[in-house]
Amino acid sequence: xxxxxxxxxxxxxxxxxxxxxxxxxxxxxxxxxxxxxxxxxxxxxxxxxxxxxxxxxxxxxxxxxxxxxxxxxxxxxxxxxxxxxxxxxxxxxxxxxxxxxxxxxxxxxxxxxxxxxxxxxxxxxxxxxxxxxxxxxxxxxxxxxxxxxxxxxxxxxxxxxxxxxxxxxxxxxxxxxxxxxxxxxxxxxxxxxxxxxxxxxxxxxxxxxxxxxxxxxxxxxxxxxxxxxxxxxxxxxxxxxxxxxxxxxxxxxxxxxxxxxxxxxxxxxxxxxxxxxxxxxxxxxxxxxxx
Amino acid sequence: xxxxxxxxxxxxxxxxxxxxxxxxxxxxxxxxxxxxxxxxxxxxxxxxxxxxxxxxxxxxxxxxxxxxxxxxxxxxxxxxxxxxxxxxxxxxxxxxxxxxxxxxxxxxxxxxxxxxxxxxxxxxxxxxxxxxxxxxxxxxxxxxxxxxxxxxxxxxxxxxxxxxxxxxxxxxxxxxxxxxxxxxxxxxxxxxxxxxxxxxxxxxxxxxxxxxxxxxxxxxxxxxxxxxxxxxxxxxxxxxxxxxxxxxxxxxxxxxxxxxxxxxxxxxxxxxxxxxxxxxxxxxxxxxxxxxxxxxxxxxxxxxxxxxxxxxxxxxxxx
Numbered sequence: 262x263x264x265x266x267x268x269x270x271x272x273x274x275x276x277x278x279x280x281x282x283x284x285x286x287x288x289x290x291x292x293x294x295x296x297x298x299x300x301x302x303x304x305x306x307x308x309x310x311x312x313x314x315x316x317x318x319x320x321x322x323x324x325x326x327x328x329x330x331x332x333x334x335x336x337x338x339x340x341x342x343x344x345x346x347x348x349x350x351x352x353x354x355x356x357x358x359x360x361x362x363x364x365x366x367x368x369x370x371x372x373x374x375x376x377x378x379x380x381x382x383x384x385x386x387x388x389x390x391x392x393x394x395x396x397x398x399x400x401x402x403x404x405x406x407x408x409x410x411x412x413x414x415x416x417x418x419x420x421x422x423x424x425x426x427x428x429x430x431x432x433x434x435x436x437x438x439x440x441x442x443x444x445x446x447x448x449x450x451x452x453x454x455x456x457x458x459x460x461x462x463x464x465x466x467x468x469x470x471x472x473x474x475x476x477x478x479x480x481x482x483x484x485x486x487x488x489x490x491x492x493x494x495x496x497x498x499x500x501x502x503x504x505x506x507x508x509x510x511x512x513x514x515x516x517x518x519x520x521x522x523x524x525x526x527x528x529x530x531x532x533x534x535x536x537x538x539x540x541x542x543x544x545x546x547x548x549x550x551x552x
Numbered sequence: 553x554x555x556x557x558x559x560x561x562x563x564x565x566x567x568x569x570x571x572x573x574x575x576x577x578x579x580x581x582x583x584x585x586x587x588x589x590x591x592x593x594x595x596x597x598x599x600x601x602x603x604x605x606x607x608x609x610x611x612x613x614x615x616x617x618x619x620x621x622x623x624x625x626x627x628x629x630x631x632x633x634x635x636x637x638x639x640x641x642x643x644x645x646x647x648x649x650x651x652x653x654x655x656x657x658x659x660x661x662x663x664x665x666x667x668x669x670x671x672x673x674x675x676x677x678x679x680x681x682x683x684x685x686x687x688x689x690x691x692x693x694x695x696x697x698x699x700x701x702x703x704x705x706x707x708x709x710x711x712x713x714x715x716x717x718x719x720x721x722x723x724x725x726x727x728x729x730x731x732x733x734x735x736x737x738x739x740x741x742x743x744x745x746x747x748x749x750x751x752x753x754x755x756x757x758x759x760x761x762x763x764x765x766x767x768x769x770x771x772x773x774x775x776x777x778x779x780x781x782x783x784x785x786x787x788x789x790x791x792x793x794x795x796x797x798x799x800x801x802x803x804x805x806x807x808x809x810x811x812x813x814x815x816x817x818x819x820x821x822x823x824x825x826x827x828x829x830x831x832x833x834x835x836x837x838x839x840x841x842x843x844x845x846x847x848x849x850x851x852x853x854x855x856x857x858x859x860x861x862x863x864x865x866x867x868x869x870x871x
Contacts, residue, residue, distance in 0.1 A: 291661075296661065297661035297664075297665060299610075299665075344845065344849060347849045348848065348849070348852070349852075350852060351852065353661065354602065354606070354608050355848050355852050357608050357610075357661055357664050358608060358799065358803060358844060358848055359844070359845055359848040359849070361610065361799070361844070362800075362840075362841045362842070362843075362844030362845040362848065363841065363845060364841070365796060365837055365838070365840060365841030365844065366838050366841035366842055366845065367841075368837075369835040369836075369837045369838035369841060370835075370838060372834060372835040372838075373832070373834065373835040373838065376834075377834070481792075484665075485665065485668060485669055485672070488665045488669075489669065492662070492666075521680075523676065523679065523680065524676065524680065526672060526676070527673060527676045527677075527680075530669045530670075530672060530673050531673070533666075533669060534654060534669075537654045537655065537657065537658065537666065538654045541657050541658065
């Protein structure tokens with residue numbers, strides 16, 4: 262019983278790390294543009310399928326296909342940005358519907374090109390077991406991408422707080438007009454946030470492809486998960502996103518261990534509802550001012 | 553002013569008499585039209601919430617599924633008459649919407665995604681609560697619509713009249729709500745919710761009411777569909793299509809007008825089934841997504857206002 266719990270905590274921690282990458286991208290774009298990109302999960306999906314094609318067609322190692330996936334995902338991310346920029350009226354509502362539509366296009370594009378079959382990496386190196394302390398089991402992919410994800414989250418944090426462009430993003434997030442007066446180009450900053458979100462999504466996509474299985478319906482599920490994590494975290498808190506992601510990962514793993522795998526997403530959503538009811542500003546966030 | 557009264561009257565006349573006379577004997581065409589009206593009903597409910605409540609929902613499949621399950625189970629397991637069960641289906645969807653109300657504390661994107669999460673929760677519940685819903689195996693031979701005053705509503709033409717009446721009643725209710733003082737307050741909220749609250753409009757209560765009305769309509773439409781198709785399983789009842797198609801229809805037709813969602817549903821559903829599905833049996837939704845994107849970018853107010861603008865411009869040119 263104890264070992265099962267420990268294993269669930271460990272697996273949840275590993276999954277939580279790449280959830281954090283997806284959620285962080287969603288939160289970054291929300292920060293600068295005040296829109297939720299509902300096609301964000303589909304960016305992850307695209308990266309995963311690029312890795313699949315590169316591996317099955319040209320025998321490319323999934324890690325080596327990251328640059329290739331980056332190009333495609335970056336291109337799509339900028340296209341999303343340009344389309345959102347065309348919206349003139351009712352930006353909040355229309356951007357939601359627009360990115361929802363882009364998500365439908367991308368999911369069905371994947372369905373048309375790669376069919377609904379599930380795929381996973383054929384490079385066995387990723388799936389060999391790593392045993393920690395004789396009791397905790399994981400695959401090489403999970404451990405590798407846990408380390409990469411944590412490093413990326415901290416790199417993003419460092420970038421946002423310590424570099425000029427990172428500060429520009431935070432400045433535009435807190436007050437677009439004031440940032441503009443200080444010489445920040447908000448459009449440039451917005452594109453940048455989309456591209457960084459695309460980079461994080463790409464790495465998450467490769468993590469899923471090497472560690473789990475991919476299928477077209479994954480995109481929307483990931484968007485919802487990322488959104489739930491940002492709600493748990495409270496907007497604007499990177500450590501919060503990481504904690505929220507690990508929390509969701511652990512809760513899902515515990516659910517699969519003790520209840521049923523079909524309830525995996527259910528408990529996360531119930532937690533989300535409880536947080537909404539009791540602490541709408543998020544577990545680690547601060548209340549926002551109205552007006 | 554006179555055209556405003558004559559024109560809808562003419563359309564209602566065509567819908568009730570001309571359509572059944574013209575194509576009533578072709579079962580396939582009637583099935584398509586009934587399905588299009590079903591989507592239209594959800595689209596009207598979705599647009600009501602979006603236009604009056606200012607809320608985008610990606611979870612109307614939740615209300616649709618709950619309505620269909622409640623009605624199907626009441627007729628199958630409790631022996632309720634079909635029409636009473638359909639109303640109860642609407643009531644069930646209302647209860648489901650009350651469960652989702654904590655989401656009203658969230659604004660804009662938060663609400664939209666919270667309600668999407670709810671749709672998933674309801675689908676999982678329908679699969680897992682086997683003792684009540686019969687689980688993933690689904691429900692078979694759900695009773696058909698009854699015979700009323702010698703007219704068999706279980707036929708295609710009967711079903712057509714029932715769903716047409718439901719959708720038109722929903723549109724009439726929507727039109728009444730929009731011109732009432734509540735509609736005025738909601739319109740003011742659309743511009744600035746905080747200022748409206750300060751002058752004493754109970755904004756959250758009004759939004760909650762719009763959610764309830766929208767859920768009720770969707771639930772009744774879902775219940776109708778259950779008795780029309782006579783089969784349900786969780787994946788079908790809570791399918792994302794019940795959310796996607798109505799949104800595309802409402803946006804395409806114009807979600808800020810009363811008739812736009814229905815017109816959009818008829819056009820989109822029929823074209824989707826007859827044209828897109830022929831070319832792309834799998835993944836034909838890609839075209840729906842593209843339409844959605846194109847409408848938002850090019851004409852976010854939809855097709856109906858666009859056509860009306862062109863008509864009035866033409867009339868001015870003549871005069």
